[in-house]
Amino acid sequence: xxxxxxxxxxxxxxxxxxxxxxxxxxxxxxxxxxxxxxxxxxxxxxxxxxxxxxxxxxxxxxxxxxxxxxxxxxxxxxxxxxxxxxxxxxxxxxxxxxxxxxxxxxxxxxxxxxxxxxxxxxxxxxxxxxxxxxxxxxx
Numbered sequence: 001x002x003x004x005x006x007x008x009x010x011x012x013x014x015x016x017x018x019x020x021x022x023x024x025x026x027x028x029x030x031x032x033x034x035x036x037x038x039x040x041x042x043x044x045x046x047x048x049x050x051x052x053x054x055x056x057x058x059x060x061x062x063x064x065x066x067x068x069x070x071x072x073x074x075x076x077x078x079x080x081x082x083x084x085x086x087x088x089x090x091x092x093x094x095x096x097x098x099x100x101x102x103x104x105x106x107x108x109x110x111x112x113x114x115x116x117x118x119x120x121x122x123x124x125x126x127x128x129x130x131x132x133x134x135x136x137x138x139x
Contacts, residue, residue, distance in 0.1 A: 011034060011035040011036060011057055011135070011136070012035070012036045012037075012038065012055065012056045012057055013030055013035055013036070013037050013038070013056060013057055013058055013059070013060060013130075013134075014037075014038055014039075014040060014052070014053055014056040014058075014059045014060070014089075015027075015037055015038070015039050015040070015059075015060045015062065016039075016040050016041070016042055016045050016059065016060070016061045016062065017039060017041075017042075017061075017062035017064070017066075017067070018041065018042060018062070018064070018066035018067045018070060018071075019062070019064055019066045020039070022062055022064065023037070023039035023062075025123070026060070026123070026127065027039070029123065029124060029127045030127060030131070033127070033128075033131050035057075035131060038056075040052065042067060042070070042071055042078075045081065045085075046074075046078065046081055049081060049084065049085075050081070050084035050085045050087065050088055052085075053085045053088055053089040053091075054088050054089065056089050057089070057090075057134050057136075058089060058090040058091070058092060058111075058130060058134045059085060059089050059090070059091045059092070060091075060092045060093075060094055060130065061082070061091060061092065061093050061094070061110075062094045062096070063093055063094065063095045063096060063103065064095075064096035065096060072102070075102050075103065075105075075106075076105065078106075079105040079106055079109075082106045082109050082110070083109045085109075086109040086110065086111075090111040090133075090134060091109060091110045091111060092110060092111055092112055092113070092114065092126075092130055093106065093107075093110050093112075093113040093114070094113075094114050094116055094123075094126060095113060095114065095115050095116060096116055097115070098115065111133070112129070112130075112133075114126040114129075
């Protein structure tokens with residue numbers, strides 16, 4: 001018998017972003033590849049901890065001006081959340097601009113980082129790379 005719950009979870013991605021339009025755009029790009037995206041705010045992820053990422057194929061954390069404005073003072077404290085989440089699920093960072101040294105403690109716990117300052121084309125490339133890397137093997 002086919003395990004529908006397991007099949008359903010295979011291509012689920014969690015996007016942590018403070019900008020809803022970024023999440024919506026990413027949702028559309030992943031949907032084109034038959035992946036389901038669920039969005040979550042950084043605040044909710046912090047409050048739920050690593051348990052919030054267990055049922056996802058991967059987690060994409062968007063570091064943009066909205067995130068920096070609200071959470072730049074908590075980067076060190078959030079390192080534990082990123083580290084714990086990465087134990088269960090691959091974590092990717094999408095930087096709106098240059099990744100700077102304030103995120104260096106996170107880099108040991110993420111699978112890959114992407115810089116999106118060059119425009120939407122790089123977002124397409126980032127999503128394609130993530131899907132190619134995380135897609136379950138066909139059986």
